[in-house]
Amino acid sequence: MRRRQQGKSDAAGLAEVQPHYLGHRERLRERFVTSGAAALQDYELLELILFRILPRRDTKPIAKAMLERFGSFSEALGAPAHLLEEIDGLGPTAITDLKVILAATQRIGRDAIQNKPILGSWSDVIDYCTAQMAYETKEQFRILFLDKKNRLIADEVQQTGTVDHTPVYPREVIKRSLELSATAIILVHNHPSGDPAPSSADIQMTRQIVDIAKPLGIEIHDHLIIGRSGHSSLRGMRLI
Structure with missing residues (x-):
């Protein structure tokens, strides 16, 4: 007991x-x-x-x-x-x-846009880019390389800069597109400030890439700017 x-x-x-x-x-x-x-x-x-x-x-x-x-x-x-x-x-x-x-x-988001036409799942592209870049403390410039069916070939960060600037070299962008046999690309970069509004430098750089790409048959579908408060589309804003 x-x-x-x-x-x-x-x-x-x-x-x-x-x-x-x-x-x-x-x-x-x-x-x-x-x-x-x-x-x-x-x-x-x-x-x-x-x-x-x-x-x-x-x-x-x-x-x-x-x-x-x-x-x-x-x-x-x-x-x-x-x-x-x-x-x-x-x-x-x-x-x-x-x-x-x-x-x-982030890997789940990437899988959501692979092996299907990106332009048909634009909200998934935005979600993916937001998850990848919105909360980075430095600017990143990345490129989504697409094939002739607008399927993702590669997603590469080309440059990482400071809190408010990333150096971008238009000819290097096109050179890499040709190496991957991409017929279209989507440019993406983030604004660590949180405000996704494009700067005049963003617009000028994008237009330079468009001018170089067009004679080579490479389509620039868009340039997305990602911020914590949302995103901007230069195509949607009719800036390209």
Whole structure:
């Protein structure tokens, strides 16, 4: 009898020292399973991600701190590592795990535009470019190279610059297009400031590329500028 009572006492003691957030985790998982991600707020979805990364931490305050610091779910995952380190509870290993998750979402976006005509899935192209570039802290200039059926041949970052400038060499753009036997390209670059409005330099550079490409039979479908607040299309703005 004494042993049985002692066993019950030990079990009760273990129950008492269980972290308070474990029950919350199970309820949140159950809500995700039964109702899907749409039923969760952004900080709750971040919590679910952080559960596996930080199994011995209460992740709700960490998730809320990330959203407060960076403004949105996407910006929280896309934030530079040195800024994520400023969040109490996030160390190098956790940050690496978050970047692995970000890379996985970017790969999913890339797969969504491969092996089918890009012009028929324009929203997927915008989503992909946004996921890849919107939260970069330096300007990147990338090119989507397309075949004669407007399917993706390659997606390459050609140049990485500063916070407000990327050097672009139109003849190098065309040279690479010829190397890949691309018959059309989509130019893309980001504005780390968040404002996707094209500058006069953006417009001038694009027109130079169009002028060089046209005699060679290479179509410039568009030049997209990606920012955190949205995107601009030079074709849509009738600037090319």
